[in-house]
Amino acid sequence: MNVDVVPFTFSWAALRLLGSGLYSNPWSALSELVANGFDASATTVWVDVDARDKTHSVIDIFDDGTGMDRAGIDTYVKVGHNKRDAADSGDEMNRLMGRKGIGKLAALYLSERFYLRTRNNDSDTSWILEAGAGTDPEEHPHLTPVGDLPRSENLDYWEKLRSGTFLRLLDVDLSGNGDKAIEAFSMRLANQFSFADAHDNRSILVRVRRGDAPGEYRPAGKVIAFRNLAFAEASPATIMPIPAELHHVGSLEIPAKLPSGTYVHTREQATMPTKSLDTKFNTADIPELDEENGTYRGVPYSLEGWIGIHATIDREPAQRNDSRFARNRYYNPAQLRLYVHGKLASDRLLAQLGITGTYLNYIEGEIRFEILDDDRLKDIATSNRQDFDETDPRVTILRALVRPVVRRLMNRRQALAARITEAEKAHESEVNARGKQAFAAQLTQDLEHFDSIPEATKHELHAVVTNKLEGDARPKTKYSVFLSHSSSDAAFANLIYFLLVHQGASDDEIFYTSKPNDVRQYNDYDALSEVVKRSISDANTLICYLTSKNFRGSEYCLFEGGAGWATRSVAQYLKLNIEYSAIPAFLTNGKVEFALLDRNGTISLRPDVYSYLVESILNPLLRHLNVGRSIVGTEELPLFDAVTYPPPLELKQQGKTEADFYDPVIVSHWNGYVQDFLGEYLEDYLGSEPKK
Incomplete structure (x- = not known):
C-alpha cells in the first residue's frame, strides 16, 4: 500500500455492518456529518443535496471549522476515538456533540465513494475513498490522496473560507425518498440540533436540487407552531434558553360548534419543575439517587427546556393559529425531542411514559437532560446512537421528571375540552329556544291564511303544536x-x-x-x-x-x-x-x-x-x-x-x-x-x- 494512503482502523465488512445499524435513514446520517462540522468549531455548515438523479444523488457538506492537518486525518480514520478526551478544557468537552468518534461512519453509510478536502493554517489536503477498494471484505477502506477535487460552485465558495472541511458524497441512493420527504429534510435536519448554549449563533444552510435551477441556500429552521400551543411549561433559562415566542401570551382558536365555528382560548404558560419526580417509576429504589439535592452518583441532574400541548392538530385550523404548523407522513410536530450536548438523542420519549389518551398526540416539546451523556458516568447510548438503554436509572429518572409535566398538560387540555363542550351545549340550548320562537312565529303567520278556522281554535292549535317542541322534539335550525x-x-x-x-x-x-x-x-x-x-x-x-x-x-x-x-x-x-x-x-x-x-x-x-x-x-x-x-x-x-x-x-x-x-x-x-x-x-x- 502506498505510504500516503491512510487506512481506517476497521475492515470493510465491519464498517458496513456498523453503518447499516447506526442510521435508520439518510437524514440521520447527514445530521451526524453536520455535527462533525460543529464539533470542529464551525459557525456555519452548508448542505447541498443534488437529487436530480435520486439513485445517484450527490451531496456536498462543507463548513468553516478548524479543518484538519495530516495528524487530524490520522485521527479521522480511527473509529472509536473519543474527542472529549482530547478536549483542551471542560467547556470545550461539554460543547462537543460527539463522544465515541463513530459519526464519521455516516459518510460510509451514505456513500462508498466520496471526496474529502480539509484545510487549516498548516495544511490543505484532498482525499478520496473509492468503493472499488471494498471488494475484499477483510480489506480496510482507506483514504487516498488526490491532487484536487472536481470543480464545483460549492468548492469555489468554500475555498474563500480561511479553514474548514469539504466533503462530497457520490452515488448516494435516495430513490426510496419521495419529493415530499426530501422537501421535509430541512425541517427534520433543524430538529436534530438544539443550539441552546453560548454557541447558538451556529447555523445550517440547506439547498435541495431537484430541477435544473440550482436554487438558493436557506437556513434550516425549526417550524414549531408556538401560536398553536394552548398550554406550555418551561424551565428557567439556564442551560437551555427558552424560545422568546413561548413567552408570548396570545389568543388562539379551537374548532367548536359555536356561531363563529371556533372557541377562543388564551394561551397559558407555567414554570416547569426541574427536579419533581413521578412516583410511578419507583425512583426511591434507585441506588445513589439523591432526590433532595438533585444528583445521581454525585452528578447533578436537571430537566431543562419546554413542553407544550397543541390546541388542535388538524392542519387547517392549526395553521390559522400559526401558519408554520406542518403535519404529514414525513414530518410530525407531535413529539417530545430530547437533546444531549445540543444534538437530538431521542424523539421516542412520549411512548415510554406509560401515558395513554387522545391528547398525548398533541404534545410537543424540546428538553435537555445532560446527565444521559456525562463523561463521569458510563455511556448508555444504544448501538444505533439514536436512543438510550431504557433500563439505565438515568432514563428512569428522566421519565419520572417528564411524566408529571405531560400529565398536567393533558389534564389541562382535557379541562379545556370540557369547557368547550359546555359552551357548545349552552349554545345549542339557546339555538333550540330561538328555534322554537321562530317556529311559533311562523306558525302564527301560517294559521292566519286559514280564514275558516275560528280564532280560538287557532290559539288552541298554536299552543298544542308549540308545546310539542318540549323534550326530545326540537325545532329545525337550518334555513x-x-x-x-x-x-x-x-x-x-x-x-x-x-x-x-x-x-x-x-x-x-x-x-x-x-x-x-x-x-x-x-x-x-x-x-x-x-x-x-x-x-x-x-x-x-x-x-x-x-x-x-x-x-x-x-x-x-x-x-x-x-x-x-x-x-x-x-x-x-x-x-x-x-x-x-x-x-x-x-x-x-x-x-x-x-x-x-x-x-x-x-x-x-x-x-x-x-x-x-x-x-x-x-x-x-x-x-x-x-x-x-x-x-x-x-x-x-x-x-x-x-x-x-x-x-x-x-x-x-x-x-x-x-x-x-x-x-x-x-x-x-x-x-x-x-x-x-x-x-x-x-x-x-x-x-x-x-x-x-
Whole structure:
C-alpha cells in the first residue's frame, strides 16, 4: 500500500455492518456529518443535496471549522476515538456533540465513494475513498490522496473560507425518498440540533436540487407552531434558553360548534419543575439517587427546556393559529425531542411514559437532560446512537421528571375540552329556544291564511303544536333556499344566486342544479329526484320557482312544483314568472301574478321588474336565511334597499329616470347574468316548443 494512503482502523465488512445499524435513514446520517462540522468549531455548515438523479444523488457538506492537518486525518480514520478526551478544557468537552468518534461512519453509510478536502493554517489536503477498494471484505477502506477535487460552485465558495472541511458524497441512493420527504429534510435536519448554549449563533444552510435551477441556500429552521400551543411549561433559562415566542401570551382558536365555528382560548404558560419526580417509576429504589439535592452518583441532574400541548392538530385550523404548523407522513410536530450536548438523542420519549389518551398526540416539546451523556458516568447510548438503554436509572429518572409535566398538560387540555363542550351545549340550548320562537312565529303567520278556522281554535292549535317542541322534539335550525327552475332559464337562477352570495349567503344555504362549476349534485349517491326531494321537504327551506313554459315542460320541475304545492301553502313559496300563461295552475290558485315578459315580448330591468326582484324575491329570501342565522347566532345578511321612485314630473325636472335609483350591484348582476343572454334567450323562448 502506498505510504500516503491512510487506512481506517476497521475492515470493510465491519464498517458496513456498523453503518447499516447506526442510521435508520439518510437524514440521520447527514445530521451526524453536520455535527462533525460543529464539533470542529464551525459557525456555519452548508448542505447541498443534488437529487436530480435520486439513485445517484450527490451531496456536498462543507463548513468553516478548524479543518484538519495530516495528524487530524490520522485521527479521522480511527473509529472509536473519543474527542472529549482530547478536549483542551471542560467547556470545550461539554460543547462537543460527539463522544465515541463513530459519526464519521455516516459518510460510509451514505456513500462508498466520496471526496474529502480539509484545510487549516498548516495544511490543505484532498482525499478520496473509492468503493472499488471494498471488494475484499477483510480489506480496510482507506483514504487516498488526490491532487484536487472536481470543480464545483460549492468548492469555489468554500475555498474563500480561511479553514474548514469539504466533503462530497457520490452515488448516494435516495430513490426510496419521495419529493415530499426530501422537501421535509430541512425541517427534520433543524430538529436534530438544539443550539441552546453560548454557541447558538451556529447555523445550517440547506439547498435541495431537484430541477435544473440550482436554487438558493436557506437556513434550516425549526417550524414549531408556538401560536398553536394552548398550554406550555418551561424551565428557567439556564442551560437551555427558552424560545422568546413561548413567552408570548396570545389568543388562539379551537374548532367548536359555536356561531363563529371556533372557541377562543388564551394561551397559558407555567414554570416547569426541574427536579419533581413521578412516583410511578419507583425512583426511591434507585441506588445513589439523591432526590433532595438533585444528583445521581454525585452528578447533578436537571430537566431543562419546554413542553407544550397543541390546541388542535388538524392542519387547517392549526395553521390559522400559526401558519408554520406542518403535519404529514414525513414530518410530525407531535413529539417530545430530547437533546444531549445540543444534538437530538431521542424523539421516542412520549411512548415510554406509560401515558395513554387522545391528547398525548398533541404534545410537543424540546428538553435537555445532560446527565444521559456525562463523561463521569458510563455511556448508555444504544448501538444505533439514536436512543438510550431504557433500563439505565438515568432514563428512569428522566421519565419520572417528564411524566408529571405531560400529565398536567393533558389534564389541562382535557379541562379545556370540557369547557368547550359546555359552551357548545349552552349554545345549542339557546339555538333550540330561538328555534322554537321562530317556529311559533311562523306558525302564527301560517294559521292566519286559514280564514275558516275560528280564532280560538287557532290559539288552541298554536299552543298544542308549540308545546310539542318540549323534550326530545326540537325545532329545525337550518334555513335554506331552493331555486326550482328549468336549465333553459338558468340565467335568472344565476342572477338570484349570485346576488344572495354577494350579500353574504353561504354556498350551503342555497341549492339549485345549475350552480356554475358545481358538480356536487351529480356526485350525490342518491338520484337527483331524491336530492331535490330532500331540498324541498325540509320545513325550513323556502322555495323560489322560476316558472316558464320550459318549467312547465320539464318533468323534474313539475315534480318540484308538485312537492312544494303538497307541503306548503301559496304564501310559503316565491315565484319569478316569465309569463302568466305558463304558470302551473296548482302554483297560482288564480291569484294575481307578476311576469317578466311584457306585452311587446321583451324582458328588461324596468322599474316594476326591479322592485319585484327586490321586494318579492331577494329580500324575502334574505329574511328567510336570517331567521336561521338569528337562531344559531351568526351574522345576519343585509337586505337590499327598497326604492321609492319620485313622481314622473319630479323625475323629468331632475333629468333622471327610475333606473338612476337602482342599486348598482343589482344592475351589474342583471347585465352580467341576464342582459347579455336575453337576445338569444327570447328568440329561443318565443320561437320554440318548451325545453325540458
